[in-house]
Amino acid sequence: MAFVLRRLCRLLLSLAVVVTASFGMMHLIPGDPVRAALGPTASPELIEARRATLGLDLPLHEQFWNYLTGLFRGELGVSIATGERVSDIVGERLPATLELAFAAVPLTLLLAVPLGMWLAARTENGRRRGTELVFTTVSGFVLALPEFLVAIGLVVVFSVTLGVLPPAGRGDPSTYVLPVAALVLGPAALITRLIRLETLRVLGEEYVRVARAKRLAPARLYLRHVLPNTLTATLTIAGLLLAGLIAGSVIVENVFAWPGVGSRVVQAIVSKDYPVAQGIVLLYGAVVLVVNIGVDVLLGLADPRSQIRRH
Template identity: 45%
Template sequence: MLNYVVRRLLILVPMLLAVSVAVFLVLYSIPGDPARMAAGPDASEEDVVQIRANFGLDRPIHEQYAIYLGNLVQGDLGTSFRTRRPVLDEIRRTLPATVELAAAAMAIALLLGVPIGILSALRPGSWLDNTITAFAVFGISMPGFFLGLILMVIFSATLYWLPPTGRGTWAHLVMPAVTLGLPYVATYARLTRSNMLDVLSEDYIRTARAKGLARSTVIYRHALVNAAIPLVTVLGIYFGRLLGGAVIVETIFAWPGLGRIMIEAIVQRDIYVVQGTILVFAVSVVLVNLAVDVLYGVLDPRITYG
């Protein structure tokens, strides 16, 4: 197991190198002068030239990347053009908010989607199953930005139950977490239903029932454990999508997270902030997928790591 984890972590190095090259080239090709945007509309040409020299933007692209890569190896992600603060400080300040939002959304998806899927699988073809299927289609089809606006109109502008924007109390978290998590509730409900229907038709389930085991024991200790392996696989896949959705949700609800500062940095061409946030997202996805792979061995002891 330890050797497997070490090999996976070593793979992270070339992957991050490829991500940094791709992001650097894309940002370099976007029209506009980052130095002029950082200087402001009223800055003189001398000020723009000075800013360009201070940040090394007057050098050839390969020299800029070499300098950036050298600093990156030392743990320096650069300095923000807008705030003049280290990018690492900006990430430390905003990352907890994104983790909080993503964790709440994933908790909503699992705690609602899995039980709903189990109920649907236990009564296939019933009115409950059809209702859950309709809900799943609705949840998957609903765009996150549209759902967020609907929730704001209902619970903030009409009922005044929840604050529309910001972060601070649990009430601020409700609407962003529901907006981000609802499509995954529908996804997990459908996946759980499909996997449970397959598992419930297996011979060992019929044997467990024939031995007189309690219905709850058959469902949760035998069927659900085996149906959970595909769900764990999807958990790793959807985590990247969850972070992508968090970027939109944070912008809608003015949630002070990593996705929001990335959008602001893209608009203002704050290239070091964009590069730093994307690298953090890439590392997060890789680490979550590694944790998912390790979790396979917990759910199914037959799985080994060569």
């Protein structure tokens, strides 16, 4: 309980930093958001009236106080451009983003964990150098590619050249294939590498050698003795992966015109729509922090001794 309470205190402190940083960064963007929303032909009187309605004519510290009090009431503000409540915009767009993230995370783990363990078994004790060289080369190439380049490459190959998958939009199941693939490729390559290294470490432990001396079947050896002992690393990776995929979906959503919060935050930043951008940035920050705290708690439950040593 003491460990969980410490983590919750850190979460609250981190959220306070995220709230302050998101508010400050949005207001450092040059330009007048009201003029950008109303257009260049709007009269000065109309602009001033709109600024007063939104509270943008107040000193910055008063705007920040109003923003904080609104957050405590569960209000994220109102869009400068459309007049919609930010909470309504987030509620409308968030399901599309979560669909991508929660499809990509299990798929990444289902691909990476078995492949990483299989590669470790194949390349143990320096065997099959060719297999190891091919894997490290291919995975390194995939990791070196930016997400937007991977997404564009998938569109070129499967939509433009082959014409088998839709290039953009959200609709039938086929529209999910390319965005999810763009999110999965990089993390899957990274996690496969990490799982392979972790499995090689476990295979060198004394209890694995004893299990092999008992002539256990390979399936039982890996499922009962090797896989559970990679649990800590797998939990850590899965948590960081989920947080990273939710935040990294901004690029993928914009490439595939996916109607999620990632594409909406880019529109808000370009149009200087402070409340919408602040609300979505705060959402991203809160999700990443909560996932990280959840992973820490799960790791503490899985191996309490590790938390005792750390604290």
